[in-house]
Amino acid sequence: MPWDYSAFGLRVECAVPLPELSAAGHKARESAPDVEIIDGDLAGMEPTKPCAEARYFGACARGFFIDIPEVARFEISCGAKIIFWRSPAALDETIRLYLLGSAFGALLMQRGCLVLHANAVIPKGHRAAIMCVGPSGSGKSTTAVALAQRGAAILTDDVCVIDKQGRALPGIARAKLCEDAAHALAINVSGLPHVARNIPKLSIPLASRGALAPAPPRAAFVLEPSDGARITATELTAIERFTALRSNLYRPEFLGPLGVEEALFEPLAELSRTLRIFRVTRPREGFDIEGLMKCLLATLAELEHEVTTT
């Protein structure tokens, strides 16, 4: 019997357990799965377009492959199927890290989804979501988890899918947080697993996805540690919004080999038209998480006020 899960609005059937995902509801199990994940032999898989530089991903006969040495090889096809072929010594959690990250990301792109390297959080007392984007180490997950400690619901961490109605979808039921960030947020880290061996990030379990509905993002924040002394928020222009979203696409190097770059152009432009985006800078030293949250929530409150008064 395969395991049954839901993530990003899809019913996922998998040959191995995926504890990071939420179990699918009983109702969902009556229909055919949207995504099937099975193990198989991919020894004979060849890239269709061998390229000069050795790359760990590319197009193959049945779709797209990702080859992580000493972990696993993945073949992703039709936005509906992932075959994984594990290396003998690989650990389950390491395989799952790539399966639920790069491989599932590629599958979502094959389905025509706009996949961003971002998180989406519904702050307490709000119906709309806010998104955080920014380079690794900019404080995205820390901000999301800190908001969750104050009653927010984390829709998704790290991989954010925007559907055709412009809504952020509930994703994987965990946040990835650095150990020092977890300590700063006074989280009891004993018993929390690392996302994989040798990766200094903890896996913070989130509430079951079943209770969450997709939510339109009202604002996105580009988090930027800076040399300035204060936390500032500056709204971006339309072209800047487009550039910010494009540079925060998830695994943008996959788009070309997947052949979806052209199809994503208009959805990306549409999100740039509707989503208000702010560049939020904070002092590099001494992460003032309280101040940062206050800034984001105050900006959101202003936007909501605009909506109710116009």
Next chain:
Amino acid sequence: MDDTTLLRRNASLISTELDGDTVMMDVESGAYFALNGTAGVIWQALEDGATLEKLVSELNARFEVAGGDDIAADVERFLRDMLENGLIETQA
């Protein structure tokens, strides 16, 4: 390129408008470009192909600016820039 060379958009570009500005993508190379307001107007005018002469007279009529020669120099510079970046092509 001279006043009467027919210029056309590069067919592998897709473009869209964002708050009065234009963003475009070359589907062959994956490169992105952004054009601000006036540049976007020239881009629109190139939809069915146009010459420098025609573009200058259209812009002069539209914006009613004095000293058409200055506009011609600016438009020519911009067109050469777009030619160099492969956004437009000359047609014999």
